[in-house]
Amino acid sequence: MKHDPQNDPQGKGGTALVLLSGGLDSAVTMAWMQAAGFACVAISFDYGQRHRHELQCAATIAKAMGAIEHRVVRIDLGAFGGSALTSNMAVPKDRDVEHANDIPVTYVPARNAVFLTMAMGLAEVLQARDLAIGVNALDYSGYPDCRPEFVQAFESLANLGTKAGVEAAQRGEKWFRVHTPLMHLTKADIVRLGVRLGVDMGATTSCYDPSKTGTPCGHCDACFLRAKGFEQAGVPDVRSAHTPSPVAR
């Protein structure tokens, strides 16, 4: 059924742009925004990622969760190289991710900054002021563009660098608000929140290096953190790397 924001109390908070990767965190973020009263436009990026399977997951999730719209925007971050997620560089396997304190090679230069600025542009055209991104600083602090100070800097940029932001400032208001409901949650907290919000977590993917059909590798950082999160939350993961066969939902 098509979601009609005009006739649905879900839309009372207005329209929000939600970055939806196809992963667990962004799906829970969208559910959180919907629960907070926002009608959500989902935006996904086809940026040359080797785990392109996540784009199919994003489309499935956006539809199942009743996003008003799902936009997929192509950006050729892969042309730059510099990351294991967009080049032939190997995805690290079986790392001791809990004790690593370096920025891993799965870091994609400028990724969240580019995603957020693109979402900001679309939000401005749609006259939306709310953006949401499922970044998380706690469980995995290796990525600089997942930290609160980065998100705050982006919010300043958005309000200074747009027509909507400048016009709102002239009225003494702030236009763009960037919501990061998962910022300070552990992966186990995110799993529990997903359960409470009724997210079909089996429809999400986390693996950095899945097979062509989406089977997770079970050995990359993302697989490890997902498995640990479900385990600590005491929730079975139908998409666990340990039960890699496709599970009917």
Added chain:
Amino acid sequence: MKHDPQNDPQGKGGTALVLLSGGLDSAVTMAWMQAAGFACVAISFDYGQRHRHELQCAATIAKAMGAIEHRVVRIDLGAFGGSALTSNMAVPKDRDVEHANDIPVTYVPARNAVFLTMAMGLAEVLQARDLAIGVNALDYSGYPDCRPEFVQAFESLANLGTKAGVEAAQRGEKWFRVHTPLMHLTKADIVRLGVRLGVDMGATTSCYDPSKTGTPCGHCDACFLRAKGFEQAGVPDVRSAHTPSPVAR
């Protein structure tokens, strides 16, 4: 002749990423950066602009000026709409641009933020720390993303949101520097600077709504400001809208 930054004193400042649109301002910016000792990588964006002729000009200029490399990155800002430069919306003609104080419909939502974040990503991969953009707040203050406060906010974002920025901060250094040599110049100042730096300004284009062969319309804001700048500088413009026939250089 291929530019070799290893054997050229021009490169002593290191490598800089210069946003090169094909217009006058960005060409003068690149010449300024070269004069300051930087070897320049030019980056242009194919963003669905109706004045695509500028991309041909950018390629010509990059080659003529000895850019180490010229990258053209596709980004589909046009898919969002919301601007006269990327949609069927009419480009305003014969406006009193000097006395207008609104943000014009030629504003492209998020454009400079997206361009700068993409340049930041490429710079990080190339291990370059210097970015340059030909924004200008004086002659034409209608665009929010051409103001000093926007550029400062972007510089903060870049240093907080990248691996290079975070690692430099750990050493007590600042990584990214955004150079805006034209920020406080009038268009006449820019023309004079271009003359001094030996820029082939006839190879640049300014018009928002040129013919398919690049002939400027002579009536949009950009044509007006260019003509006024050359006139005030007392410099003939071989690409003037008033002599629209192609001029051999």
